[in-house]
Every structure is written in C-alpha cells, then in structure tokens.
Amino acid sequence: MLTMTNVKKVFRTDLVETHALRDFNLQVDEGEFVAVTGPSGSGKTTFLNIAGMLETFNEGTYQLDGEDVSHLNDNQRSKLRNEKIGFIFQSYNLIPDLSLFDNVDVPLRYRGFDAKERKKRIEESLDIVGLANRMKHLPSQLSGGQQQRVAIARALAGNPRFLLADEPTGNLDSAMAQSVMELLKEINKKGTTIVMVTHDPQLATQATRNIFVKDGQVSEINDVVAMHVANG
Amino acid sequence: MLELGPIFRALLRNKIGAILIAVQIAFTMAIIVNAVFIIYDRSQQTKRPSGIDEANTFFISSSGFGDDFDIKGTITQDLEAIRALPGVIDAIQINAIPISGSGSSMGLQTKPGAEHDGTGVAVYMVDEHGIKALDLELIAGENFAKSDIRWRGPAGSKWPAKVIVTEAMAKRLFPDLSYSEAVGKTVYINDVEPMIITGIIDKLQAPWVGWDNLDNAMLSPEKMEFQSTRYLIRTVPGMRDQLMKTVEELLAENKSRVVDGMRSIDYVRERSYRGNTAMIKILTTVIVTLTIVTSLGIVGLASFSVNRRKKQIGIRRALGATKADILSYFMVENFLISASGVVLGAVLTVALNMLLVSALSIPPLDWFYILAGMLVLCLVGQAAVFGPAKKATEIAPATATRTV
Numbered sequence: 343m344l345t346m347t348n349v350k351k352v353f354r355t356d357l358v359e360t361h362a363l364r365d366f367n368l369q370v371d372e373g374e375f376v377a378v379t380g381p382s383g384s385g386k387t388t389f390l391n392i393a394g395m396l397e398t399f400n401e402g403t404y405q406l407d408g409e410d411v412s413h414l415n416d417n418q419r420s421k422l423r424n425e426k427i428g429f430i431f432q433s434y435n436l437i438p439d440l441s442l443f444d445n446v447d448v449p450l451r452y453r454g455f456d457a458k459e460r461k462k463r464i465e466e467s468l469d470i471v472g473l474a475n476r477m478k479h480l481p482s483q484l485s486g487g488q489q490q491r492v493a494i495a496r497a498l499a500g501n502p503r504f505l506l507a508d509e510p511t512g513n514l515d516s517a518m519a520q521s522v523m524e525l526l527k528e529i530n531k532k533g534t535t536i537v538m539v540t541h542d543p544q545l546a547t548q549a550t551r552n553i554f555v556k557d558g559q560v561s562e563i564n565d566v567v568a569m570h571v572a573n574g
Numbered sequence: 575m576l577e578l579g580p581i582f583r584a585l586l587r588n589k590i591g592a593i594l595i596a597v598q599i600a601f602t603m604a605i606i607v608n609a610v611f612i613i614y615d616r617s618q619q620t621k622r623p624s625g626i627d628e629a630n631t632f633f634i635s636s637s638g639f640g641d642d643f644d645i646k647g648t649i650t651q652d653l654e655a656i657r658a659l660p661g662v663i664d665a666i667q668i669n670a671i672p673i674s675g676s677g678s679s680m681g682l683q684t685k686p687g688a689e690h691d692g693t694g695v696a697v698y699m700v701d702e703h704g705i706k707a708l709d710l711e712l713i714a715g716e717n718f719a720k721s722d723i724r725w726r727g728p729a730g731s732k733w734p735a736k737v738i739v740t741e742a743m744a745k746r747l748f749p750d751l752s753y754s755e756a757v758g759k760t761v762y763i764n765d766v767e768p769m770i771i772t773g774i775i776d777k778l779q780a781p782w783v784g785w786d787n788l789d790n791a792m793l794s795p796e797k798m799e800f801q802s803t804r805y806l807i808r809t810v811p812g813m814r815d816q817l818m819k820t821v822e823e824l825l826a827e828n829k830s831r832v833v834d835g836m837r838s839i840d841y842v843r844e845r846s847y848r849g850n851t852a853m854i855k856i857l858t859t860v861i862v863t864l865t866i867v868t869s870l871g872i873v874g875l876a877s878f879s880v881n882r883r884k885k886q887i888g889i890r891r892a893l894g895a896t897k898a899d900i901l902s903y904f905m906v907e908n909f910l911i912s913a914s915g916v917v918l919g920a921v922l923t924v925a926l927n928m929l930l931v932s933a934l935s936i937p938p939l940d941w942f943y944i945l946a947g948m949l950v951l952c953l954v955g956q957a958a959v960f961g962p963a964k965k966a967t968e969i970a971p972a973t974a975t976r977t978v
C-alpha cells in the first residue's frame with residue numbers, strides 16, 4: 343500500500359549537499375503499525391514528509407495505494423494528502439486561534455464536505471479521543487496530552503487510510519505517551535495503517551513492525567534487542 | 575472554498591491589528607469619497623458656461639487723459655474702427671466682463687417701493703451690438719434698437735426705460751410665468767425706477783463665479799461717458815490672438831490715452847477658477863497619499879500576519895489545503911476587514927459630508943458616491959493583500975514538520 347523504491351532525497355544549500363535519503367526502500371502493507379526509529383538526522387522526518395507528499399524527492403519511485411505519486415502536481419498532491427493521509431506531529435500543530443471544533447474541521451473543509459457531514463465527523467472523532475465535551479475550547483486551554491488527542495481526532499476525522507506520526511509522544515510524559523499509544527493501537531486495530539517515528543524503544547516495541555533508519559537507509563529489525571545493538 | 579466562519583472567529587481572536595486597519599479604511603474612505611465628490615463638484619463648477627463665446631473673445635481697456643479728451647468721439651471712432659477689422663465679429667463698450675471677478679450689481683423688483691425686496695442681478699451696459707458681441711441668443715422679445723441707447727454720464731443718472739434679462743432672471747422675477755410671458759412686464763430698479771423687459775436672453779453669467787445668483791444678469795442699453803472704458807471684442811475662430819495685437823496697436827495710435835489690461839476670456843476663466851484648480855490638485859494629492867498609506871497598512875498587516883502564521887499555513891497545507899485555499903484564506907480575511915471598514919466608512923463619509931455641507935457650502939453627497947467608495951476601497955484592500963497572500967501560498971507544506 344506504501345511502496346518506496348530507491349528513493350533519493352538531496353537537500354542542496356549554498357554550501358552543502360545533504361543526502362537525507364539514499365536508496366530508501368520500504369514497503370508498508372495495509373493494516374500495519376510501523377514504528378520508525380533511528381539516530382537524529384538519519385532521515386526519518388524526511389521519509390515521513392515524502393510519504394505524506396509534503397516534500398518531493400529526487401530519484402526513485404513512490405507508490406501510494408498503487409498510484410505513482412512522483413508526477414502529481416501540487417494541487418493533486420494536496421488533494422491526495424487530504425483524502426488519504428492523516429498527520430500527527432510532535433508539537434501537536436493545532437491552530438491556536440481556532441476552537442477544537444474548528445481545528446478538527448480544517449481538513450474536512452478542504453475536503454469539501456457539507457456542514458452536516460463535517461459536524462458529524464468532528465463530533466465522532468472528538469468522541470473517540472474523549473474530548474467531545476471540550477469542543478468550544480481553545481488549544482491553549484488543554485494539556486499537551488489532550489492537545490495531541492485533538493490532533494489525532496483531526497487526523498482521523500477525514501477517515502484516512504494512513505496515519506503518519508512524527509514523534510507524536512515526543513513532548514509528553516511517559517504516562518500520557520502511553521495513553522496516546524493506546525489510542526493509536528486502537529485506531530490501528532480498526533484498520534488504519536500507521537507509520538510512526540519515535541525515539542522511545544518502549545513504544546516502538548508495541549508496534550507490529552519496527553524499522554531502523556540510518557544514514558538515509560532502512561535496516562529492518564523486528565526485535566527490540568537487535569535494535570538496541572544496532573543503535574549502540 | 576469559503577471558510578467564512580472559522581476565518582471570522584480566528585480574526586476575532588486577533589482583533590487589534592484588524593480593527594486598526596478597518597478604522598483606517600473607514601477614515602480613508604470618508605476622506606476620499608468626500609474629496610472625490612468635492613473635486614467633481616468643483617470641476618463641474620469650473621466647466622459652467624458663461625454664455626459668451628469664450629474662446630474667441632478678449633477685452634482691452636482705454637484710459638483717456640487731459641480735460642480735453644473727447645470721450646464720446648473716441649468711443650464711437652474706436653468701435654467703428656474695431657468693427658471694421660477683418661475677423662472681428664462684433665465689438666462693444668462694456669462696463670464689466672462676465673466671470674472676471676469685478677462688475678456691478680443692482681436689485682430688480684416687480685413692485686415699486688423700498689419695502690419690497692429686489693432680486694440681485696449683474697448689470698452689463700451695452701449697446702445694440704451687445705447680443706452679437708457676447709454671442710447671446712435672444713429667446714424672446716427683441717434686441718435694443720440703436721435709438722434705445724443713451725449715454726450715461728460719469729456722475730450717474732437714471733436708468734433707461736428698457737432692459738433685457740436672462741432667462742434665469744426672468745424666472746426668478748416671475749416664477750409663475752414662462753420666460754416669454756415676462757416680456758413687456760415692468761420691473762423696478764433702485765426701488766422705484768421702472769424698466770420694461772423687452773427681451774430675454776438664454777444665458778449670461780455674472781462677473782462673480784462664487785455668487786449664488788451667478789445666472790442673473792441684465793443688459794442695460796447704455797454707453798458710458800467715462801474717461802476709462804473697456805471694449806469687448808469677439809472674433810471669428812482662430813483670429814483672436816492675431817486681432818489682440820491689431821486692436822492694441824490700433825487703439826495705441828491715439829496718443830491721448832493709455833491702452834492696457836488686454837486679456838482673453840480664457841485667461842479670465844483660468845484666473846477666476848484658480849482656487850478650484852488648486853483645491854482639486856490638493857485633494858487629488860490627499861486621495862493618492864491616503865490610498866497609498868492605507869494600502870501599505872494593509873500590505874503591512876497582511877505580511878505580518880502571514881509571517882506570524884507561517885507554521886499554521888504549513889499545517890493547513892499538510893492537512894490538504896491547496897495554494898488556492900491559502901490565497902483565498904487571506905483574501906477572504908482581508909475582505910472581512912475591508913467590509914467592516916467600509917461599513918463604518920459609509921457612516922463616517924455621511925458625517926463628514928454633513929460637516930462640509932454646513933461649513934463649505936458643498937452639496938450633499940449622492941448615495942452613489944458612497945457605494946462606489948465602498949466598492950473601490952474593498953478592491954484596494956484585495957489588491958493590497960494579494961502580494962502577501964501570494965507569498966503565503968509559497969510556504970512549503972513541510973513547514974508543518976520542519977519548524978518547531
């Protein structure tokens with residue numbers, strides 16, 4: 343369902359060329375919950391950005407749901423992103439000026455749903471994350487864990503096939519991190535494919551598959567011990 | 575995709591900048607709309623026809639000196655000589671020049687006696703050539719005959735028996751009659767001296783362009799036996815400048831007088847309306863400056879808010895916003911600000927106009943100007959926000975993940 347073959351990504355600045363991804367190969371199947379770990383600067387975010395079509399890449403092919411996305415234009419990518427992908431970010435990335443309701447509403451409006459449909463979806467997804475009673479609140483009135491739950495609700499509201507999460511628990515204490523993890527596992531059980539970047543091996547082990555990224559390439563390992571060896 | 579609701583609610587949480595810009599738009603609109611209206615009003619005023627053949631008419635003064643200066647003879651000879659010049663349509667002696675700023679006025683009334691009010695009227699003393707020289711149209715009654723013309727002495731004298739008035743004057747004197755029915759009526763000058771209206775002319779303005787009774791004028795069949803006098807000469811088109819020289823030289827041949835003050839009517843109009851022209855220039859500058867300042871304010875606020883919301887824009891892009899969605903977000907946001915600005919602006923515009931009406935005798939504003947002002951300021955707002963909004967669309971979707 344997500345297939346990257348020999349994907350290369352080079353960042354060019356005036357002084358340096360950074361090969362963020364080199365011959366990056368990965369296949370993620372429907373229903374998987376993949377945890378991505380790796381050292382800082384190894385290319386995890388770059389991979390996630392390309393997977394979510396937030397960034398383009400230089401070489402290789404990327405097929406999402408069987409569709410080659412490398413030749414899509416900006417509008418087509420926006421549309422596909424909106425329909426198929428839900429994003430969860432480390433710093434929650436809620437829009438501070440908007441209520442929880444309006445925050446979850448953002449991707450739904452870009453989707454073009456009518457008001458009734460949007461309202462139904464917003465209420466449902468806020469209910470899933472346990473915040474249906476705080477719809478009118480602003481993000482600043484919530485704790486970090488609650489904000490991340492709203493972000494998850496926003497990612498879910500459009501019913502995406504894919505959830506991409508970049509260190510979703512990075513700003514949370516371990517108890518809150520675990521509860522967000524439980525929520526993601528629940529969502530995964532209902533059929534949503536999840537790719538999550540994390541630094542926390544404890545959380546990574548709870549995924550169905552672990553991937554280790556180093557120097558812009560994938561080395562796949564399935565058990566935690568092996569990963570620690572590779573890491574150290 | 576219209577996001578009115580959320581845009582409005584987000585705006586309410588960041589009101590200060592938006593309110594300042596809306597208020598600026600409102601004041602700008604009030605000033606601009608009134609300025610445009612004044613400009614229009616003044617330029618219409620400047621364009622009002624005087625009734626005479628302005629492009630082909632000039633005048634010149636002659637002042638005789640010495641006790642033995644033959645006034646009547648000189649005037650008669652001068653007029654004969656000037657009228658005989660090729661290219662001259664006609665020439666007259668006249669006491670005042672329309673729209674020139676100086677002349678004399680009297681009051682005419684329909685009943686004799688000091689207890690009755692007169693209607694102000696500009697007096698032009700002319701002979702039977704007056705109508706032709708001034709390019710007037712006699713729309714009722716008849717012109718003066720040569721025998722009607724009498725000499726007015728320097729000490730002043732009674733008024734002649736006949737008078738020709740403008741249509742506007744006839745209507746003021748006899749509001750219930752048609753202008754042609756005014757012919758034959760007696761009016762009184764100096765409270766008690768009767769004059770019979772023998773003719774109506776279409777249009778002739780008074781010398782004072784700011785006068786309320788600008789269109790009230792009368793022709794009195796007189797020549798003036800004054801040392802100093804003035805001739806008005808009308809030429810065929812294209813001959814004026816050439817004839818100005820010729821006439822000046824012709825009159826200068828008589829060494830017992832000084833010839834001076836030769837001016838074209840074009841010059842007189844320019845001079846009389848110089849105040850309007852200056853005001854129009856100043857107001858135009860005000861309009862341009864205000865528009866620029868307000869546009870810069872909008873550009874500034876929009877750039878600031880784009881910069882402040884870089885991350886948010888990246889997030890929106892990540893969540894599926896197209897570039898067009900981002901563009902429309904800022905355009906709609908600006909429209910909401912402008913729209914509230916111009917609504918307030920409409921109120922301020924009317925208020926300012928009411929102030930000006932009482933202070934500067936400017937007519938009340940046409941509602942059309944207010945509508946046009948609202949529209950124009952909204953368009954200015956949209957144009958000003960377009961640049962920053964376009965920039966916002968260039969913010970990369972990856973901003974959502976790359977920046978903290």
Ligand SMILES: Nc1ncnc2c1ncn2[C@@H]1O[C@H](COP(=O)(O)OP(=O)(O)OP(=O)(O)O)[C@@H](O)[C@H]1O
Pocket residue numbers: 353354355360361362380381382383384385386387388389
């Ligand atoms: N916009 C950019 N311009 C230039 N270089 C970049 C850019 N974005 C990322 N890089 C570089 O690409 C490499 C991979 O970065 P990336 O953010 O993918 O790493 P990461 O694995 O997510 O690291 P971390 O765990 O610290 O988040 C790094 O060397 C980074 O400096």
Ligand SMILES: [Mg+2]
Pocket residue numbers: 386387388508
């Ligand atoms: Mg990263």
